[in-house]
Amino acid sequence: MLELFSLRDKVAVITGASRGLGRPMAKGLAAAGAHTVLVARDAARLHAVRDEIIAAGGQATVLPLDLTDEAAIRDGVRHIAATLGRVDISVNNAGIINWQNVLDSDLADFDRIMATNVKATFIMAQECAAVMQAGQRGGRIINIGSILSTIGRARLHAYCTSKAAIVGLTRSMAAELGRDNITANVIAPGYFETDINTSLTARPGYAEAVSGVTPMERWGRPEELVGTLIYLASAASGFVTGQVIHVDGGIQSSFTFQMAA
């Protein structure tokens, strides 16, 4: 039965694999058996992740590229398809965030966030889906949204817009590619302890405030996202498509608060 969750012989392409949640997710895909293609800008960091995967007995290939460069994405995926023969799983995790008051914000910031979070996701998913369709073995598109895919947050209008857009993109791809046995789903993480969240957790009281409105009363550990990813990437999720799977300790589905001091 556990074999149902195995990713052996699969090729998985994951963006933003050098740090944050992308790093443990990439290692999880590899540990489940997939040949994992690591995408991000920083080649040195990617090599470090690849070395960790290989040291653990897994398979990985680095694909350093800038996700705002459309041609680089398309060429990169074609190169992977040509060298590894297939793409079965596309995990679009790379994303950027910036805090700005909506009334003071500038369009350049909005464009920058939409370009990386939405447009790059679209191009990568489209290119991978083309390889999946041609291979006629089906496939899995897994886009990483956020708790802010479905709820709003002050001073993050561009990020919230981008993460909600990913849901629309995913559902539309689910509707269109289902007949090719290609599923498309979103994983929507809540608050996780990662290296990119250190600026948040450094704010006095922030970590505790978030825990206080989370039913599980704590932040998620990065490895707690890995199980959901492997499940969705595996044969076990065959009839699941168009879904947004919240992994947030219950924040989004409940109203929890602490009495004011």
Added chain:
Amino acid sequence: MTEIFSLKGQVAMVTGASRGLGYEMARAIAQCGARVYVTARGAEQLEQAAATLRAQGLDVRAKAFDLADPDQCVRAITEIGQAEGRLDILVNNAGINAWEPLAEAKSATWDLVMGTNIRGPYLLCREAARRMVARGYGRLINIGSAMSVAGREKITAYVASKHGLAGMTRALAAELGPKGVTCNMMAPGYFLTDINTAILARPGYERGVSGRIPLGRWGNPDEVGGVVAFMASKASSYMNGHVLVVDGGLTETFVLPVDV
């Protein structure tokens, strides 16, 4: 890595498990290594199902009781708790449907559907959670339906009950989360189960439904195994209060049966 899906050493209970989707859920959980108590009202059919699963080398025990009877619900959990000293996983799958146009709908039907689909699961969650909280770990999995997130004509009580079960799931997630017990819902769409034989026999029904589904087909019963095994395992440890719909994309997309 697939070890995180292992349920070895754990004890589970799956209601409505003598056939259909419940049977497949019980099978998957047992295949992941848990001892599974399968339950249903009819003892004979249930024992037969348990025997079939045991013949596959699985650790499965039958416990027949009526979900509509509160005393029997409490007793069932108490007995498992006493025998095993633990209950790690509860899957509230048993449910009934009743087809009644609103104008003809009887309040007795409403009570029956609510009693089986909501009150029974509520009691089992309560009794199971007491034991889970005491040990600081547990997985409550309520089985909803595509009708937990969408409506459909002439099955008002069913739709209300399945929406209600989603609400209960979220409330329990909020309350039990701090205590190590998660509560989630798996909501299946249209599956080719024997209980659906009657509607599948209606001319045009099967293709009418599949024409609205991105994957272009009904689900096979064994396709609920993987998702429930995932939700029952440590792999889902930070997922709480979630309604995971398994419907081939039906409720999240707008697909016309003809390409126009």
